[in-house]
Amino acid sequence: MLKAAIRIVAVVCLMCWSAACGHPPGQQAGQGGPESVYKGQTLNVLSWEGYQEDEWVKPFEDKYGVKVNVSYAGSVDEMFAKAASGSVHYDLIFMDGGSVTRYQKLNLLQPIDTSKLKNTAQLIPAMNKLNExxxxxxxxxxxxxFAWGSLPLAVNRDKIKEPVDSWSVLWDDKYKGKIATVDDANNQISMTALLLGFKDPYQLTDDQMEQVKQKLIEQKQLVRSYYTGFEDGKNLMASGEAWVIYTQGPTMVTDLQKAGMDVVEVVPKEGALVWIDNVTIGAKAQNPELVHLYIDYLISAEVQAQVVKKAGYGVVNQEAVKHISEKEAKDAHMDDADYFNRLVYVAFPESFEKRVKLWNEVKAN
Known part of the structure; x- marks a missing residue:
């Protein structure tokens, strides 16, 4: 009896010792933690520049033993073309909220299971409601x-001394050959519609579209370059080839300022567009659990703060403000409640096809 009792005590002690070592049920010593279930998996991501930086991608890869393969697009049209081609099955695709309808209608996306995400509770309520x-x-x-920003003008004050308060500066003969504007059908047409005073720049009649087309053809002879991508636009300003530019976001301005240039951001009196870039799941995503894990990680306060620090974009997680400086919050316009009152949401337009056709006609004219 004594030997049997000793054996029972020994078994109980061994079980307690194993539990104290922290091995989950069904997991043996030497096996990895919960993270190891994703080891060796890959995420294919189609993204804008600045959204998949090593500062936050590498820690995720290292923690879970995964690989994040990133492809970049320089414009809305290029992004859609890559996603729609089917040559690569992207797990995650980043796009402005106004483009989501376009992708969803062609069954290029699948719904997000928000019950698998814990950080959605920290999204800025007003912004999230607008985006939804x-x-x-x-x-x-x-x-x-995931991030937001406006599409304002950038003006080199060393070259342009007079006050600038209108999109009409991009049609000013005085700056012929010193104007740069983005090679993007949707944003070009919407901006020009704002200049022309049309009430809704995303629901244009055929007559209004023709007026926009003629206005853009009129501008073409003045333009130094139609650029694609943040770096291309910044380089045009930094080199002095352009003095005024229709930007892809305020961070182009702050980057040039950090480089020592006297460049200012201008939200014209006609208003400026504001994009809220979203993360979406590709229709043929292969690793849904890992995809949701990565999304939750990207919208966390810690990662969002790094995005602001690295790229200066507007933050979507309200708790991220605790991790950034007052200057960083100011540069990202997070301290200016009235800023949004001058902005127009980048929405789904009356016809992407018509807009692309119009823009191609302008460039070919």
């Missing part, structure tokens, strides 16, 4: 906000 109207279909969320 453009990314929810049949009560299913197809996207979540």
């Amino acid at each position: 109207k453009h990314v929810t279909f049949e009560q299913k969320a197809y996207a979540l906000p």
Whole structure:
């Protein structure tokens, strides 16, 4: 009896010792933690520049033993073309909220299971509510906000001394050959519609589209370059080839300022567009659990703060403000509640096809 009792005590002690070592049920010593279930998996991501930086991608890869393969696009049209081609099955695709409808209608996306995400509770309520109207279909969320920014003018004050307060500066003969503007059909047409005073720059009649086309053809002879990508635009300003530019975001301005240039951001009196870029899940995503894990990581306060610090984009997680400086918050316009009152949401337009056709006609004219 004594030997049997000793054996029982020994078994109980061994079980307690194993539990104290922290091995989950069904896991043996020497096996990895919960993270190891993803080891060796890959995420294919289609993204804008500045959204997949080593500062936050590498820690995720190292923690879970995964690889994040990133492809970049320089414009909305290029982004859509890559996603729609089917040559690569992207797990995650980043796009402005107004484009989500375009992708969803062609079954290029699948819904996000928000029950698998814990950080959605920290999204800025007003921004998230505004965004939801453009990314929810049949009560299913197809996207979540990741970053935001306006599309203002950037003006070199060393070269242009007079005050600038209108998009009409991009049509000013005085600056012929010193004007740069983005090679993007949707944003070009919407900006020009704002200049022409049309009430809704995303729902244009055929007559209004023709007026926009003629206005853009009129501008063409003045333009130094139609650029694609942040770096291309910044280089045009930094080299002095352009003195005024239709930007892809305020960070182009702050980057040039950091380089020592006297460049200012201008939100014209006609208003400027504001994009809220979203993360979406590709229709043929292979690793849904890992995809949701990465999304939750990207919208966390810690990663969002790094995005602001690295790229200066507007933050979508309200808790991230605790991790950034007052200057960083100011540069990202997070301290200016009235800033949004001068901005127009980049929405789904009356016809992407018509807009692309119009823009190609302008460039070919």
